[in-house]
Amino acid sequence: MRRSLRTCLVGALTASALLSTGMASSSATPHNSAQPVSSAPPPGSEERDYAFNASATQSTTDFGGTADRAVDGNSNGAFDHNSVSHTTLEVQPWWQTDLGSSKKLKKLVVRNRTDCCTDRLSNFWVMVSDRPFKSADVDKARHERGVTAFEVGTLDAPSVQFALNRSARYIRVQLEGTGYLALAEVQAYGDNVVSPSAAAQSWVKNNPFGMFLHFNMSTFTNEQWADPATPASAFDPTGVDPDQWAKSMKSAGMQFGVLTAKHHDGFALWPTAYSDHDIANSPYQNGTGDIVRDYVKAMHANGLKVGLYFSIWDRHEGDSTALIENQLRELLTKYGQIDYLWFDGWGWQVPYSQIPYQPIRDMIRQTSPKTVVANNDHNSTLQTSDVIVYEVPVQGMPPATNARPTDGSDTLDTNQTWFHTTSTGAPRSAQDIVDNLNKAKAGNALYLLNVGPGRDGRLPQNYADRLDEIGALLNK
Template sequence: MKLFTTVKSLCFLIALAAVSNFSYAQQKPSKPLNELQQSFVDLKFGMFIHFNIPTYFNQDWPDPEASPEAFNPTKLNADQWAKAAKSANMAYGCITTKHHSGFCIWDTKTTNYSVMSSPYKKDVVRQFVNAFRANGLKVMLYYSILDTHHKLRPNEIQPKHIEMVKKQLTELLTNYGPIEALIIDGWDAPWSRISYDDVPFEQVYKLVKSLQPNCIMMDLNGAKYPKDGLYYTDIKTYEMGAGQRMSKDINQMPSLACLPLQSSWFWKTNMPTTAVKDPAKLVNETLVTLNKANCNFILNVAPNRDGLFDDNALAALKQIGTLWHNDGSKADFKPTSAPIIASNLAKNQPANSSWSDDMNIMDFANDDDFTSSWQSNPEVKNPWYEVDFRTPQTFNAIVIFEHKPNIKKYKLEYFANNKWNALFEGENLLRVKVNRFTSVKGEKIRMKIESYDTPPSIAEFEVYNEPR
């Protein structure tokens, strides 16, 4: 009877632990965004691990129909990865759970295109999180929205794809304990062409926060959005290998920048004999410089086909650790407002304005292209800009983006019940002018520009109905 009671108690404890792990997010109190941003940036330095089916094809983007049989890291040792990260004085690791070709390296129930259908048949994500936590390191995960194997790509997206994304993220955020951050890729990028409407960002963001409220969610969208505006991400992101750099002449946001130690993101057959980036330059010219600019740096190290880091990568990481230590200093950035996560209601809607300058007509200000602009004609003394929804829309935020801060004082009005109603009147000297207010419903929105230095222009005039 005593043995039965002991076994019964043990089973209960195991079940309780499983339930606790699953419900971690629901029970964990949410911290303010600024506090989460501060904690993230203060980590300063971490390890990106691009390891997935591309590792076995000498390509970053392999054939979408590549067989799971190719994935077989017979000597995989996640503890080696974690200890290598510690040797460089890194604070965390982040692994590619699913890259653009759709292969999942965890025990997913959503598809057979996963590590469980490979000869290896072991959950790589589980080994990664266990090893990094055991070595005192924090855990982050990477996930690609673009998925060429499952045909989640432009002109092919169906409701089943959106459900797959939600189910996969639910697995990753409920089965592996606390996740410090989630790095999203393949979304609203020029090369993926999947918009935040095709796969609704707001739904995915709210799901992530419902599962793990203290998980920072970052989308690698630095190529498109203003560097001083928080669009569809909790942290500004810069893929340095793609030429994305922070500007020094504008307010710096809490940021993340990434770069590979080796010649590319995924392992290639020539990597063991090809020189990696110079550790001293990485420390002195990249890591230290980024940290001073309120930016966390994540350095990619690609495991080989055995599931191990090459000797030259290990040596470089150890050298980095002799040159750099986290001095414990705190990032000093201005608090940000909440990120924009809703769909832009003004995008490509009928627009009107006072006299435009030559070809820079009103339609350029709501075309979802941050490089183009509506330009007021210099002869106009009291310029105005208007978006017409034709049918009443509910909204609670208006954002105006200028390439250079120029517009100073302005009024915002909305048209409802056959009259113009006031929304805002005042001064805002920023390039990204975020105006949030109690929800209203109207057919049109108008901006009257009252003071400016030079003839005003608007790169993007955006309207949102945000969740509050």
């Protein structure tokens, strides 16, 4: 028999409505009437999640499902995407977070895993308090002074939402019986909003069209993700022609480019002092021997703005804040103004609990104040990016109703490859690209179109020709 959701209000607390997200056959107690959680944030802004990257603990941990996974911004819900916290099989397992200080809360959202075992999140309580919970027993904890508790019987949807009108610092989720407790995400919202920066809005408005240049070790290992154990000697282009890249961008009507300075395998296209997996240890000696430098020079010579792709996830050196900050300082101080930094691997491979977003973003602001950040974490939040990223082959084009500054990253290749390999197909039609560019503009997004240079370091001629056609169509 399915139990309804009901609110247990302890002490002199005012009852508030409990709202469900897609929950079947569930209702609040009779004395609570459904009502809006809060007014919508201003256009282009979003509600701030106070629980993001907050301190989290749980009764036990199993299968590597640490408590911080439920406050890391990754609500994907799949365990193999590092999205799910997980306890052992035990009596009344619990998970909780400390927001750091009491926050005026209007809404809580608890998200279930989505890959399997969704029925495990049943017969549980969600509790909030300004004081630490004293008891590990669910009945005692929910009756502690100052605790507001919500009971959930059967969760029939990926998430459940609760309306609040009180301050709280501590949030606990706890099963009533014996089982595993697994959570995809716990989110807490109040009146605070995150608004886009003026710099991000200006960047998207003034730079609607750019070229993504996936050119790195993967081109030479003939795969989209190169093996991080591949020796630096494997990177051996017969010639690299950044001036051809830049002139093709101009011909297509683009304003900027983004070059993969370092992909997930960790190979650096510049001579970095912090890894031996770099161009200085490869056979490449053309130009200055530094592809990032030659690229930046060509971009500036052609009146184009400069973007760099940087993978936070480094499968060669490992993930460390020191490595990231040191390599970013090299890129941001040795080559002149870097207008756009495009991050990847963060959130979905390297959790924010391991490499926090805000300290890295603050370092970038101190080192290069005008640099705008796009972060491909698929979390779609301004809490971890200046510009929201849509990876178009995976997520589709940004919606026309979008009001936040957004990046729609797509491929010119009909086979949707990023690095040029033997799997790369023919270029899409010029009209198709122009149509998508117009869709992006309508949705407050820029359009970042990938063209992967071949092993010779040049854009394939059929791709260069198609870029010319795109430019001609735009100039009609």
